[in-house]
Amino acid sequence: MHAVYVIQNDATKETYIGYTSNLKAxxxxxxxxxxxxxxxxxxxxxxxxxxxxxSKDDAQExxxxxxxxxxxxxxxxxxxxxSLL
Numbered sequence: 001m002h003a004v005y006v007i008q009n010d011a012t013k014e015t016y017i018g019y020t021s022n023l024k025a026x027x028x029x030x031x032x033x034x035x036x037x038x039x040x041x042x043x044x045x046x047x048x049x050x051x052x053x054x055s056k057d058d059a060q061e062x063x064x065x066x067x068x069x070x071x072x073x074x075x076x077x078x079x080x081x082x083s084l085l
Contacts, residue, residue: 002059004051004066006076008085011043015077015084019063023050048083049076 003023007030008015016038020026030038030045038045053059065072077084 002053002056004063006049007045008048009043017066
């Protein structure tokens with residue numbers, strides 16, 4: 001399975017949208033120290049929302065659409081407003 005996910009940092013309240021085929025390893029990588037865009041000194045990243053796809057292409061297309069900062073992302077975040085930290 002392939003997943004598009006929304007994570008949120010519990011200290012900074014920032015959100016991040018990504019794609020993976022291994023959710024467990026991906027959240028571990030987001031919370032590990034390193035030089036990636038999601039590394040923070042404070043807080044931890046938590047899954048807020050996950051969409052599963054059988055097709056890698058479909059998942060990557062959805063991620064691209066959500067990361068484009070268009071109406072798809074705004075609609076999703078509006079739907080998730082009560083789920084955000």
